[in-house]
Each structure stands twice: as structure tokens, then as C-alpha cells.
Amino acid sequence: MARQLARGMGSFFKECDCAKPTRCPHPYTIRFRDALGKQREESGYDTQDDASPSPT
Template sequence: MATTNLIRGMGSFFKECEHPESRWSRCPHEYKIRHRNAAGKQTEESGFATQDKAKARLAEVYQARKNSPQSQRRAERIQKYGATDQASLADATVRPIVAQRCALQRAAC
């Protein structure tokens, strides 16, 4: 199974058969594509009869991902994985440092 990469970040198309890549155009097996979806998870699709159809689907997915706003991608990630409260994460890292500084200042007085 060899893969053919396109533009960086676009994905790749390949065949899972014994035939060498040079023979793919005459091979009866279908193409598969692999790409990252808007949430950043790797996705695989199959059933493409020609390289052109596989490339067209990769280009379609790539353009959809590039044209979607960052906030929409973030919303999809939150919907899938849940929200992390950024304020509580910041407090968890800042509070020990602030407490340490206050203790040092009190000791100096």
C-alpha cells in the first residue's frame, strides 16, 4: 500500500492492493482517501473508481475545512470532546505561583 500526498494538509489517496503504484490506473481496485476532518480527527473514505474522483473529494474536503471559521471548528471540538474551562486552567497554573510570591514577600517583611 503506497500513498500519494498532495498539498500539505490536504490528505492522501491510495489503494490497498498488491499492485505497484505504477499500475494503479489499470488496477480494478478502488481508491481510498485519508484526511483530517474539521475536529482534527483522521478520517478515511473509500469507493473512488478513479484518481480524479479521489483527488476531487480531497480538494472538496480541504476547501470546506479551510473556508470554515475557526469558531465553528472549535464548536465542533467542544461538542465532541466537551468544554474545558480556560479560566479554571489558568487559575490552576497561576495560583500556586502567586501564593509562592506572596509567601516570599511576607517572609521578607
């Protein structure tokens, strides 16, 4: 299940089937579009806050 980030920023999710994904040890993955419009994924984030892009 993906959770939406700020409009146009992408979404983050866990690729696991744990009963409680917010408390499981699996890392979060973020899916977004880069400046060229290509879909990208980055994984290895421990928390939702780490997966959320910080405003610049």
C-alpha cells in the same frame, strides 16, 4: 503507496498489491483529518481525480 494531495489535504492510495495500481480495478481510498483533527478515510473512488478533493 500513498500519493500526497495539496498541503494539509491528506493522501490517497489503493489497498491492493496489483503490479500496476493505476490501472487495476480496485478503488482508491483517501485519508485526511476532519475539522476536529480526527483521521478519517473514505473509499470507493474510481480514479485519482475522483479521490482528490475539489477546491471550494
